[in-house]
Amino acid sequence: MNGSKRVRYGDVEGFLDDLPPSTNRYTYEGKEKFEEIARLEYHRLEHSLRNPQSEPLDNSDISEYFVIIIDPASFRRDFSLKLNVGVRQFYNSTLQVLILRMTxxxxxxxxxxxxxxxxxxxxxxxxxxxxxxxxxxxxxxxxxxxxxxxxxxxxxxxxxxxxxxxxxxxxxxxxxxxxxxxxxxxxxxxxxxxxxxxxxxxxxxxxxxxxxxxxxxxxxxxxxxxxxxxxxxxxxxxxxxxxxxxxxxxxxxxxxxxxxxxxxxxxxxxxxxxxxxxxxxxxxxxxx
The missing domain is CATH 3.30.505.10 (SH2 domain)
Structure with a gap:
């Protein structure tokens, strides 16, 4: 996706470019698998923030975000209801990219x-x-x-x-x-x-x-x-x-x-x- 044309400040490629390099990306494989990934990402973030001594001295790369590649039909079906994990969502249906920030x-x-x-x-x-x-x-x-x-x-x-x-x-x-x-x-x-x-x-x-x-x-x-x-x-x-x-x-x-x-x-x-x-x-x- 890095080769996509950047249209303006608000397009999703610009959004992804602003995420730390450590931001993990996944392909959607169902709601149960997603919630497993979300819990894993949350624990990773919480550990990094609560134990800064375990990170490099320059730990500015810690990411609150993770990315899911998901088609619009699956997004509408599985993400229209409240999830069992604390996240905030930004979804681009054209690129089929879901960016999640852990709360x-x-x-x-x-x-x-x-x-x-x-x-x-x-x-x-x-x-x-x-x-x-x-x-x-x-x-x-x-x-x-x-x-x-x-x-x-x-x-x-x-x-x-x-x-x-x-x-x-x-x-x-x-x-x-x-x-x-x-x-x-x-x-x-x-x-x-x-x-x-x-x-x-x-x-x-x-x-x-x-x-x-x-x-x-x-x-x-x-x-x-x-x-x-x-x-x-x-x-x-x-x-x-x-x-x-x-x-x-x-x-x-x-x-x-x-x-x-x-x-x-x-x-x-x-x-x-x-x-x-x-x-x-x-x-x-x-x-x-």
């Missing part, structure tokens, strides 16, 4: 804390879970017969008639994957012809020291390109935690798909303490 406890922790902070900010506006759809792990059509599952996502429950339910803001987190992969995910999500999200939030967790980088992405209609709109680094040195930028803002209109209608409806602003809690929750789980 570790740190992924769930950072998504859960971030979601709680967003919902807490919405509560004073009179908006609760009844107003917001959650899209954690939901399979979203991203154009061309392809589907992808974000780590998390939010969108309004009420949409104009005829407008499909899909996340308006998505969150993608990475523990050991390449930054280019995380960046390309964000670029795909905010592309109006693909992910159709108004904002993408990327969270890069450093696995070797207590540092988390958060960026927000939006589509620039003038340049017709995605771009970073905010960047924040949360870092701990000894007992001191620093946050390079706060507050982190999610514009109300981007999340709800409409402008504020009453004075108490405002942009969501995650303050320094919210961001510190995201960091400490993940670092506690990492043992850092």
């Amino acid at each position: 570790l406890p740190e992924h769930s922790e950072v998504a859960g804390i971030f979601h709680d902070a967003v919902m807490e900010a919405l509560r004073p506006m009179g908006l609760n879970k009844a107003a917001i759809h959650r899209y954690g792990g939901a399979s979203i059509n991203v154009g061309g017969g392809n589907t992808k599952q974000p780590d998390w996502g939010w969108g309004p429950r009420r949409r104009p008639r005829g407008v499909a339910n899909r996340p308006s803001v998505v969150l993608e987190a990475s523990l050991s994957g390449p930054e280019a992969k995380l960046r390309n995910d964000a670029m795909m999500w905010v592309d109006p012809t693909r992910g159709e999200a108004s904002m993408a939030i990327t969270i890069k967790v450093n696995r070797q020291k207590p540092m988390i980088t958060i960026q927000t992405w939006e589509w620039d209609s003038d340049s017709q390109r995605p771009h970073v709109t905010q960047s924040c680094v949360i870092e701990k040195t000894g007992d001191n935690i620093t946050v390079s930028k706060h507050a982190l803002t999610i514009p109300f209109n981007l999340l709800l798909g409409r402008p504020p209608s009453i004075p108490r409806e405002t942009d969501i602003r995650l303050q320094k303490q919210d961001l510190v809690e995201i960091g400490t929750g993940v670092w506690d789980m990492q043992g850092l």
Whole structure:
């Protein structure tokens, strides 16, 4: 597949090129065999992350991903229901390539804390879970017969008639994957012809020291390109935690798909303490 023409940043060859060389590839041989492979890959990743001394000094090649070659009919038949393994999926039906990223406890922790902070900010506006759809792990059509599952996502429950339910803001987190992969995910999500999200939030967790980088992405209609709109680094040195930028803002209109209608409806602003809690929750789980 490396000889395929690279069409643009979002095509699957570009996606595969961003994966670490250690990413294993398999041919689909049934659901039972797949789940066996997934468990094997998960244990391999967990061992590598929990026992860094067993890896080379430069262990940047550790991969959260594995790849399955699978035809569209088998994918629709076997992957339409919940699997017995924790993975996030990206499927390209044209190339018949399924890329899976294993979900570790740190992924769930950072998504859960971030979601709680967003919902807490919405509560004073009179908006609760009844107003917001959650899209954690939901399979979203991203154009061309392809589907992808974000780590998390939010969108309004009420949409104009005829407008499909899909996340308006998505969150993608990475523990050991390449930054280019995380960046390309964000670029795909905010592309109006693909992910159709108004904002993408990327969270890069450093696995070797207590540092988390958060960026927000939006589509620039003038340049017709995605771009970073905010960047924040949360870092701990000894007992001191620093946050390079706060507050982190999610514009109300981007999340709800409409402008504020009453004075108490405002942009969501995650303050320094919210961001510190995201960091400490993940670092506690990492043992850092």
